Amino acid sequence: MRLVILTIFCLLLAGTAGVAAYFLPVVVAGVGQTGQTVVVPPSNSPGGKATPTPNAAPGAPFTVLLLGSDDDGKNKSPLTQSMILVRVDPVGKHVTMLSIPRDLWVPLSTGGSAKIDAAYAIGGPVAAIATVERNFHVHIDEYAWVGLTGLIKLIDLLGGVDVFVTNPVLDDAYPDDINGGFLYGYKTVAVLPGAQHLDGAHALQYVRSRHNDINGDFGRSARQQEVLLAMKVKASTLNAADLPDIVSALNGKFKTSMGLDRVRSLLGVANAFDLANVKQIVLYAGLYTSYDHGAAYGGASVIIPHWSQILAVTRENFP
Amino acid sequence: MILRRIAAILFLPMMFAFGSGVYLYLGTLKSKVIKTRADLPTVTKPRLVLPGTMFVVQDGRLFKLKDGGFSEIGGPGDWSQPTLTPDHTRLVAVLRNGYSSDLYLLDLDGHIVKRLTKNDSRIVDYNHWAFYPRVSPDGSTLYYSYDGPKHVDSAPGDDLSIWSMPLNGAQYQARRRTDPYWYTGGDVSPLPLAGTALLYVQHSIDPSTAVHSQIRLQSRTGDLVGKPLTGLADDCSQPALSPDGTQLAMICTGGKQTARLEVAPFNGTSLGPARILLDGGLYASPAWSPDGQALAYFAPSGAAGHFELWWLAVPAPRILGVGRGRRLVDRRPLAAGDPRAGAGHAGRRPQCDLAPRLVLSKP
Numbered sequence: 209m210r211l212v213i214l215t216i217f218c219l220l221l222a223g224t225a226g227v228a229a230y231f232l233p234v235v236v237a238g239v240g241q242t243g244q245t246v247v248v249p250p251s252n253s254p255g256g257k258a259t260p261t262p263n264a265a266p267g268a269p270f271t272v273l274l275l276g277s278d279d280d281g282k283n284k285s286p287l288t289q290s291m292i293l294v295r296v297d298p299v300g301k302h303v304t305m306l307s308i309p310r311d312l313w314v315p316l317s318t319g320g321s322a323k324i325d326a327a328y329a330i331g332g333p334v335a336a337i338a339t340v341e342r343n344f345h346v347h348i349d350e351y352a353w354v355g356l357t358g359l360i361k362l363i364d365l366l367g368g369v370d371v372f373v374t375n376p377v378l379d380d381a382y383p384d385d386i387n388g389g390f391l392y393g394y395k396t397v398a399v400l401p402g403a404q405h406l407d408g409a410h411a412l413q414y415v416r417s418r419h420n421d422i423n424g425d426f427g428r429s430a431r432q433q434e435v436l437l438a439m440k441v442k443a444s445t446l447n448a449a450d451l452p453d454i455v456s457a458l459n460g461k462f463k464t465s466m467g468l469d470r471v472r473s474l475l476g477v478a479n480a481f482d483l484a485n486v487k488q489i490v491l492y493a494g495l496y497t498s499y500d501h502g503a504a505y506g507g508a509s510v511i512i513p514h515w516s517q518i519l520a521v522t523r524e525n526f527p
Numbered sequence: 528m529i530l531r532r533i534a535a536i537l538f539l540p541m542m543f544a545f546g547s548g549v550y551l552y553l554g555t556l557k558s559k560v561i562k563t564r565a566d567l568p569t570v571t572k573p574r575l576v577l578p579g580t581m582f583v584v585q586d587g588r589l590f591k592l593k594d595g596g597f598s599e600i601g602g603p604g605d606w607s608q609p610t611l612t613p614d615h616t617r618l619v620a621v622l623r624n625g626y627s628s629d630l631y632l633l634d635l636d637g638h639i640v641k642r643l644t645k646n647d648s649r650i651v652d653y654n655h656w657a658f659y660p661r662v663s664p665d666g667s668t669l670y671y672s673y674d675g676p677k678h679v680d681s682a683p684g685d686d687l688s689i690w691s692m693p694l695n696g697a698q699y700q701a702r703r704r705t706d707p708y709w710y711t712g713g714d715v716s717p718l719p720l721a722g723t724a725l726l727y728v729q730h731s732i733d734p735s736t737a738v739h740s741q742i743r744l745q746s747r748t749g750d751l752v753g754k755p756l757t758g759l760a761d762d763c764s765q766p767a768l769s770p771d772g773t774q775l776a777m778i779c780t781g782g783k784q785t786a787r788l789e790v791a792p793f794n795g796t797s798l799g800p801a802r803i804l805l806d807g808g809l810y811a812s813p814a815w816s817p818d819g820q821a822l823a824y825f826a827p828s829g830a831a832g833h834f835e836l837w838w839l840a841v842p843a844p845r846i847l848g849v850g851r852g853r854r855l856v857d858r859r860p861l862a863a864g865d866p867r868a869g870a871g872h873a874g875r876r877p878q879c880d881l882a883p884r885l886v887l888s889k890p
Binding site for chain 2: 215218219222227229230371372374375377380394400401402405420426437447453
C-alpha cells in the first residue's frame with residue numbers, strides 16, 4: 209500500500225514538474241510583463257475626473273487601453289502610435305473600440321499640453337492612462353502595450369491574419385526601420401485591396417502606413433481596428449497550452465497591467481464574442497479641427513478636439 | 528534494503544519520463560493555428576478534376592492546374608496576378624521586388640518572353656508599382672494599374688491609375704486612362720471590353736470620409752472618370768466578366784469586413800439586379816469557367832482557416848438564395864521531401880494576392 213501511495217505521489221510530483229517546466233516561460237513573463245502596477249494619481253485639473261476608482265469586479269464590464277509603439281529606437285521613450293480604448297462586456301458579450309488620434313492636442317497628466325502620443329513617452333502607462341481618463345472622462349481598468357516587433361511576432365504566431373483591405377495602401381515613405389540599419393530609412397510599400405492573408409510584417413505595413421491615406425491618422429486607426437478584430441478571430445482558437453508560445457513571441461515587447469488570470473480569461477472571452485457585437489468608433493471629421501505646422505503647437509501638425517462632441521461619444525459608449 | 532534502493536534508482540528515470548511525457552502532452556494541446564504555421568507551400572492534389580487549365584499563385588509561385596494536377600511554372604520570385612492573352616498562348620503576370628513591381632509576358636510554362644515594364648530604381652522615390660494586368664479582347668493592348676503620376680506636393684504617396692500600352696510595344700507608349708480620387712489608393716482591376724470600353728474599380732470617399740470601392744464603366748477613351756455601375760455604399764470590386772460578356776461576378780462588402788459574391792447581368796452599359804451567391808465570408812478573386820457555368824474563387828475555410836481554392840456552380844438566374852462552394856483543393860502541406868517545398872520560398876506573402884484564371888482545354 210505504501211508503495212502504491214509513494215508511486216502515485218512520485219508520479220504527481222513528476223507530472224507537476226512537467227507542467228511547471230511547460231509553463232515556466234509564462235510564469236517568468238507573468239512576473240516581468242503582466243500584472244504591471246499602475247496607480248493613477250487624482251486629477252488636479254478643474255473638471256477632471258478623480259481617479260482611481262476600483263477596478264471592475266469579475267464579470268463586470270471593464271475598459272482596456274491598448275497602446276502600440278514604434279519602439280524602433282528613434283525616441284528614447286517610445287511614442288504611442290496607436291491608442292485604442294476597448295470596453296469589454298463579458299456578460300453582454302459586447303465590445304466597443306474607440307481609436308484615439310495620436311495627433312490630438314491635449315493637456316497631459318504630467319503637466320503642459322502636447323500631442324496625446326507623448327503621454328506614454330513622458331510618463332509611461334500611468335501618464336497615458338491618466339491623460340486619457342481626464343480628457344475623455346472614462347475610467348480605465350487595464351492597459352496593454354505592445355511594440356512593433358512584438359506585434360509582428362504575435363501575428364506570425366497566429367499564422368497571419370485575414371482582413372478585407374478596403375482600398376490600396378501605397379506609401380512611398382514607409383519606415384524601413386525594423387530589421388536594423390538606418391533608423392530613418394524608408395521604402396515603398398503596397399498593400400492591395402480585397403481579402404488578404406497578411407503575415408506579421410505585411411499586417412504591420414497595413415496598420416502603420418499613413419502617408420497616402422485621405423483620412424490621415426484616422427484612416428490608419430480604422431485599419432488598426434480591422435487588424436485587431438482579425439487577430440481576435442484567430443485568438444478565439446487559442447487555449448492555455450498556447451501561452452508559452454505567445455509569451456515567447458512577445459518577449460520584452462509586451463506589458464500589461466492585467467494578471468495572467470485575466471489574460472487567460474480574455475482568451476475565453478474572445479472565443480465567445482461575435483464580430484457583429486463589436487462596435488468600432490473612429491473619430492472622423494467634425495469632431496476635431498486640424499492644424500498643420502501651427503506655431504502655437506511647436507510647428508507640429510495637430511488635431512484640436514471638439515470636446516463637447518467627443519465627450520458625447522464617450523459618454524454613450526463608455527458609461 | 529538494496530532492493531529498495533535499486534527500485535528507487537529505477538524509479539527516477541520513470542519519473543523523468545512521466546514528467547517529460549506530461550510536458551510533451553501539453554504541447555499537443557496547442558491550438559491548430561499555433562501547431563500548423565503555414566510556412567510550407569500548400570498546393571496539393573485537387574479534389575475535383577476540372578476541364579481546362581487554371582493558373583494560380585501561391586506564396587509568390589506560379590502554378591498550373593491541369594488534368595487534376597498542379598505543376599509549378601515560372602522562375603523564382605514573387606509572382607502574382609497572372610492573366611491570359613485572349614488567344615490563350617501567353618500569360619502576363621506581376622513580379623514584385625521589395626520596392627516595386629513589373630509586368631512580364633510569359634509563355635504557358637512560365638518562361639519569360641519579355642519584360643513589359645521597368646519600374647525599379649536605385650532611388651527609392653523613383654520606384655513604381657504596376658498591378659492588375661489585363662489584355663484587351665483583340666489582344667493588342669495591355670491594361671494595368673500604375674502609380675503615376677506621383678504626387679507633386681509634399682505627401683510621400685501616390686495613387687494607382689489605369690494605364691494602357693501596346694502589348695507588343697514599349698512602356699514609353701503607355702497612356703493614362705483614368706483619373707483617380709487622390710489619396711484613396713486609386714483605380715484598380717481594369718477589365719477591357721470589346722472596342723475601347725473599360726470596366727475598372729475606383730476608390731473614393733463619401734461625405735463622412737469613409738472610403739468606398741465602386742465598379743465603373745469608361746465607354747470612351749478620354750473619359751478619365753467612368754460611369755458608376757454599382758452603388759457607393761455597396762463597396763463592390765474585383766469584377767469578372769463571364770465568357771459571353773453577359774454576367775459580371777463581383778465581390779461586395781457594404782463597408783463590412785465580410786463579403787458577398789454577387790453576379791449581375793451586364794448589357795454592355797449597365798448592370799441588372801445582382802444575385803448574391805455567397806455571403807458572410809472573405810471571398811476573393813472570382814474567375815469564370817470557360818462555359819460560364821461556374822466560378823472559382825478564394826476564401827478561408829472557417830473563421831481562422833487559411834485561404835483555399837473553391838469552385839461554385841452558378842445557379843440559373845431564377846434560382847435565388849445563398850449557396851456554398853465546393854472546396855477544390857485540400858490544404859495539407861506538401862511533404863518535407865517534396866521538391867516544391869521551400870524552393871524559391873522567400874517568406875510568406877499575402878496568399879490571396881492571387882487571381883485564378885480559367886481557360887478552355889486545347890482541342
